[in-house]
Amino acid sequence: MRKIILAAAIATSALGLAACSNNTETETEEAVDAMAADAEANADSAGEAIEGATTETATDVEAAADGAAASAERTADEIAADAANVAAEAEEAAE
Template identity: 55%
Template structure:
């Protein structure tokens, strides 16, 4: 009877160790998969940040060009106003 109890205890221990080994392998595989997912997410985030930076840079360039065009329009309007004012003053002096 003791031999049966001892054999059952050894079998239970062996099964427990085998289960732990399989669990450790599964945990290792899960860890590797999680690390690969994290690396993929980091790569995606980096690509999105680079695209966003490029879009912001493009928008800034466009805004700069529009501001330069607006400044040229303001300068032209100021020159025209100055010329009109000078013509008005010259016209009043001549009368």
């Protein structure tokens, strides 16, 4: 009789451990899924931040290039005006 009770207790313990192991496996899978979702969200946020910084940098570079082109154009116009003045003064001096 004792052997039957001992076997039943062992069987009950084994079933309890199996149920616990199943529960632990489910909880572990849920934790892994949550960590994967967090990693994906962080990667998305980082991607958006990089994209925003890239767009801002491109806008700044374009503005700087436009400013440099305008400055060069003004300088070229000033040189042309100075050259015209020198030519006019040379013509006046030649007369």
